Amino acid sequence: MSTSDLNFSDISADAIDQAEQYLRTMLSEEYPSLDAGEGRVIRTHVINIAAILHAVNRQDYDNLRRSFSPLEIVADPTLADPDIVDAVYANYHVTRSLGNKAAGQVAVIISDLATTAVPNTTVFTANGLNFVLTQTYIGVTTAAAVVSSAERLIEERADGSYVFTVPVVAANVGEQYRMQRGVRFAASPSIVGTVDLQAAADFEGGLATETNAALVARVQQGIAPQVFSGRAQVAAMFQEAVPALVDISQVGMGDPEMLRDRGNIFQGSHGGKADLYVQTQDVPDEIKIVKECTYVGDQEWQFTLLRDDAPGFYLVTAVVVKDTISFIGGLSIVSEQRAYDLTLETDWIQQITSIQEAAYTRYQTSIVKFEDPTTPVATVVGDKVEYDVYVLRMPNIKTLNDLTIDRSKRPEAGDYLVKAAVPAFTAVSLQIHQRAGTAAPDIAAVKRAVASRVNSLGFSIGQLPIALIIDAAQGALELGGTAVITPVDMYAFIYPPDTVPTGRILVHDVNKLVIPNLPARGVTQRTTVFYLPESSISVAPVPMPSLSV
């Protein structure tokens, strides 16, 4: 422990009593004529005070001694100073993730086409969380005025207002700062002429500093050799490659979800293959890709989402005219056909024989057709125009899959394929009953707590009981206030690998959402994860009348 953070209230009365008796006995033996009885000055003003300090020192010493013991740290992860825990677990090749700050673009929507300054002292706030600028930015009206990264070109929007973006960085580390596209911000001091402030796209980064408890949970991975072998070893290797990895589920020989090793005449498992489902962050994020689209007639356009555009992506969430900032909805997607691309990158590639097997892997591709009603009449088939495409994906799927095809790392006799976890996009509605006269509940904190609890489940239980929601929400409410939370409504859309992006499964219940056991479709507890972004949580405070007593 680098410095003691104990205070007197941390020391038990028993510990002080014991120290007091110890000191009294020691002094009396050394000085028999000393009257150290209760109430005497030497007792009250010297021994008692010394006993308290002695007890604090003993507790400090005891904490320090226990902090160097992995056994004690496991028993109580809150016990030790992080510096000591880091030192202890460094011996097991486990290093604490220090986290990072989320960053993204805020769209500044203004009413008039006018040069607009955003000073570097501006603080943007969303959901009670602060974001800052790294420099002063100026929205300028002409492209010629953009001479450095500080000048941001103002563009006109369809509704006649204007918009430019400024990059912001979270004030602190943590997942809660990863804002989704469309989240509204407030600025302080306010920006002249502002109509609205929104996240222009999903923020990236944002990882909390690893706690002692999380570090302890990774010890087995630290000890395990990072090779393709048993489940612990593979998990260790993936955690090393992607520290933000939330969970991994490894499906192999004999598991009903393993379909790739049944490609024989008897359709029996012959082993040698493993599907590694991963959750690499709490919820998927949405990224923007500029795609060159080809006109196919009838105001319809088409593009192909290549395997490197958004490896392992889940869904195409929006297609909009290029450089459209801050929008709701998007152009209508007419059709989407998933496929896969098995072009060799190294000397070997996994065996994939169907779209279902390729779903959510880095080899997945998609042909997307959409309608743009603003297509000029003069457009002819084959014309090409760039559009902005927004895609929902779990990051780092390619990073992890690259390990499985690297000749120096991959197992000689095994075929490991990395897949993003099958998504169960979840939404929750709950009511907080607020007694008259009590402080208003912190809705943002409630949403954060509920999302954090659900998104940390990983593949662990395969169900989402109402108790988890209520417990998380209740924990974010102040004690003594009114916090009866009911009723809770929950539903989830699961996108099975065999029918993605259509044919989703709706799971709806007020007590418990359960992932269906459909191994032939690739949907079971071992493959599927609940994702609950804060934007999918609805919290309604409801006044609760109460009688005075």
Next chain:
Amino acid sequence: MAVAQTSVDYTGRSVDLLIFQGVVAVGKQKVTTGWGGVGELCTGIQKVAQTWLALFLTEPGTVLNKPTRGSDFITAVRRGQIQVESDVPAEFALAAEQVRRTMDLDAATESWPTDEQLDAAILEDFTLDKETSFLYLRIRILSVAGEARVIYLPVPTVIM
């Protein structure tokens, strides 16, 4: 405050630190609280007197890990509960009883000689000076052995 009368022989006695400096064997002398330059000792009835005074002037709850030690006298003074002469004996009696009980409990767990055990604390006289906002108490401390000491205790108070 002042402690009057004489001291006792220290031979074969257990001693405590003396925190009332300036005590003389005979006569009146202004006494101040402190540890003394070299650390002075006391025994016998002097121990009883300083223990009683320390408890009498200590507000319960102000000593870490000993929340019941003390009396409510200073609390009453601070809160302005002593406004007229008739308030003084009542508040004193209440506080003195708290101190007596505490000292009786202490004595029950120790093997103190009778001249180091409290028998009673008697309010012999008092003056409530409304002009200077001072309360002057004259208290007689009696040990179980029958020895007595008189303490003069000035207490700044709030009189409205």
